[in-house]
Amino acid sequence: KNGSHSAPAHAVCALYQFHYGNQTMIEKMNLTALTVDNLDLNRKASAFNKSLTDTGEIISSRFLWDAEDSITRKWRPQGVTTFHGSSGRRFVLASWYGRKDEGNSELGGRISFVVISDGMRNLTSEYSYSHILLVDENFCTLPNIHVGGIEQQNGTLYVADPRKGMQSILEFDLLGLYELPPEMTNRMYGYRYLLRQSSLFHSPTKPSFISYDIDNNKFVVGTYVRCGKKVGFHVDPEKCFNQPANRLVWFNKTDIGLNISESNDAESNNSTDPCWHYFSEMQGATSARVGNSTIVWVSSSYGPIAGSHLHVVNTSPSFTGECPDIGSVFLDDVAILRFPPGLEDLHIEQTKDRQYMWMATEFGTRMIFATPLDSLVTADE
Numbered sequence: 497k498n499g500s501h502s503a504p505a506h507a508v509c510a511l512y513q514f515h516y517g518n519q520t521m522i523e524k525m526n527l528t529a530l531t532v533d534n535l536d537l538n539r540k541a542s543a544f545n546k547s548l549t550d551t552g553e554i555i556s557s558r559f560l561w562d563a564e565d566s567i568t569r570k571w572r573p574q575g576v577t578t579f580h581g582s583s584g585r586r587f588v589l590a591s592w593y594g595r596k597d598e599g600n601s602e603l604g605g606r607i608s609f610v611v612i613s614d615g616m617r618n619l620t621s622e623y624s625y626s627h628i629l630l631v632d633e634n635f636c637t638l639p640n641i642h643v644g645g646i647e648q649q650n651g652t653l654y655v656a657d658p659r660k661g662m663q664s665i666l667e668f669d670l671l672g673l674y675e676l677p678p679e680m681t682n683r684m685y686g687y688r689y690l691l692r693q694s695s696l697f698h699s700p701t702k703p704s705f706i707s708y709d710i711d712n713n714k715f716v717v718g719t720y721v722r723c724g725k726k727v728g729f730h731v732d733p734e735k736c737f738n739q740p741a742n743r744l745v746w747f748n749k750t751d752i753g754l755n756i757s758e759s760n761d762a763e764s765n766n767s768t769d770p771c772w773h774y775f776s777e778m779q780g781a782t783s784a785r786v787g788n789s790t791i792v793w794v795s796s797s798y799g800p801i802a803g804s805h806l807h808v809v810n811t812s813p814s815f816t817g818e819c820p821d822i823g824s825v826f827l828d829d830v831a832i833l834r835f836p837p838g839l840e841d842l843h844i845e846q847t848k849d850r851q852y853m854w855m856a857t858e859f860g861t862r863m864i865f866a867t868p869l870d871s872l873v874t875a876d877e
Contacts, residue, residue, distance in 0.1 A: 505602040505639035510631070510676065510684055525635070527690075528675040533583045535609055535673075535689065537624035539565070541864075548865065550803075550834040554872070556855075556865040558588070559610065559623050566862050570600040575646035575705070575841040576856040576864055577653070579609075579670065586613035589653065590856060590864055591643035591841075592627075604638035605630045605655070607646070607691060610864070628673065628689040630655070630666075635674075635690060638666075645705030645780060645841045647715070653691070656703035656717065663702050665717070667695040701743040701770060704778065705841055709746065711785035714818075718744040722798065723776030729802040736776040737827045743770040744781055744794070746818055771819030775807055780842035783820060784851065786873055790820045793853065793872065795839045800859035804839030805832050808872060833872070836860060844869060 511525050541559035548556045560566060561573075575591035590608045594600035610625035612618065630638055638657075645656040653668040672692040681688055704720035721743075723736035736742075774781070780795040790811045797804035808831040811820040838859030845852045851869035856862075 505596070507604075507632075507636040507639050508602055508684060509634065509636040510680060510690065511635055525680070526677045528677075529671075530673050530675055531582070532579065532587060532609055532670060532673065533581045533585060535626050535628075537609070537611060537626045539625050539627075541610060541623040541625055543621050543623065544863075544865075548835055548863075548867075549806075554833070554867060556867040558612070558865045559863070561862055565608075570595060570598045571606065572858050573608075573840070573856055573862055573864075574642065574644045574858060575656070576854045577646050577648040577841075577843045578845040578854060579648045579651075579653075584614075585611050586618075587611055588623075588854065588864060589646060589648060591646045591655070593642050593644075596640070602637060602639045603629065603685060604641045605643035606687070607643075607653070626689065627687065628691045629684060629687040630668065630693070631690045632693045635692065637684075638693075642704075644720070645703065645707065645717075647706045647708050647843065649708055652694075654706055654708075654715070656699070656706040657696070658702050658704055658719075663699050664696045665699050665703060665706060665715075666693055667697070668692065669694040697749060700745045700747050705780045707780065707782035707841070707843055709783045709790075710844065710846060712746070712783070712790065714746040714748060716744070716746055716781055716783060718742075718774070718778050718781050718794075720778055721776055730777045730796045730798040730805055732775065732796075732805065732807075732827060732830075732832070734827060738773045739776065740773055742773040742776055742778060744772060744774045744778065745770050746783070746820070751818075772825075774809075775805075779804075779840045780855075782842045782844050782853075784844055784869065791873055792820055793842055795835075795842055795855065797837060797839045800837050803837060804835045804857075806835055806839065806855075806872070807832055836863070838862075 539562050545557040571592040577589050579587045588610045592606050594603040607628045647654045651670050655666040657664050657666050668691050674690045702719045703717040707716045721741040775796045777796040777798045783792045792809040794807040838857040840856045843854040852866040854866050
């Protein structure tokens with residue numbers, strides 16, 4: 497989740513020279529603009545419906561990746577969010593990072609677009625999907641990006657970028673999808689589709705992950721920090737709880753200050769203080785209003801062996817200024833649900849009749865799954 501200590505890697509570019517204006521450049525490259533509804537979804541994910549927690553009363557459902565993606569060592573899944581297309585199709589988006597250990601870091605990050613509803617009914621047995629490579633405004637990959645968290649809001653995909661010297665949130669307009677002509681796919685390692693970066697802004701803390709609180713209209717970003725001596729396990733000792741490095745921040749984009757393109761001084765934009773320091777090994781966090789309270793969910797995990805923790809923090813009443821009112825929350829007050837190893841990003845989706853918490857795992861049996869939010873509110877430790 498850290499993603500900031502990788503050695504430099506060279507970007508892979510779809511075009512060697514970039515002295516054309518944007519529109520002319522696209523024409524010169526013979527790229528085809530398209531929408532998510534026009535993607536050729538050439539892979540199949542298989543559905544499941546079962547309990548994944550230490551209590552059999554909480555049921556989750558959705559999918560496992562195909563045979564190749566479920567075991568690939570070159571890519572590792574990280575983030576998850578949702579998107580409703582103009583045609584009524586409902587998508588899950590999942591991010592992956594190219595692993596340096598496998599010589600894949602120069603490809604940066606990719607997004608899987610998975611259709612889970614065709615607009616008339618929810619699909620239940622298998623889901624079609626395709627991978628899209630993330631590129632910058634010059635159609636070059638983003639080497640060493642960890643894409644540890646993603647969030648879609650109003651047609652924009654927000655991507656956490658904790659790389660050293662960046663500490664930013666990258667923005668990708670989902671209308672910025674392009675298809676490469678067949679003769680150019682080899683240059684991009686066989687990838688047919690590109691999603692082009694449209695903008696970025698500075699994050700108030702190193703963004704290991706990102707989500708959005710739709711009730712309080714705030715982004716949530718946090719920082720992964722290791723704590724504890726037990727290798728391969730996440731634990732919740734008092735000494736790791738609420739340590740200063742466990743930063744978690746709620747913020748409005750307009751409150752951050754200067755756009756990163758207007759200032760090279762990262763610290764000058766660091767205008768929002770952490771609300772609370774929460775847990776070690778945070779991999780994802782989000783929040784929502786439930787009654788008169790705001791519930792905060794934080795996922796923590798470390799390594800491929802031990803189970804993960806989903807912490808459920810009840811804050812009361814709701815927000816005080818820019819932060820949930822934590823009050824005198826102690827570790828013993830926090831409900832903990834245990835999930836499989838490698839629990840990562842968290843995202844809340846609002847459908848017509850219910851809210852769901854989407855989650856992803858990166859180790860073992862790689863899964864993307866949704867759990868009814870109300871089943872995660874009253875969970876007991």
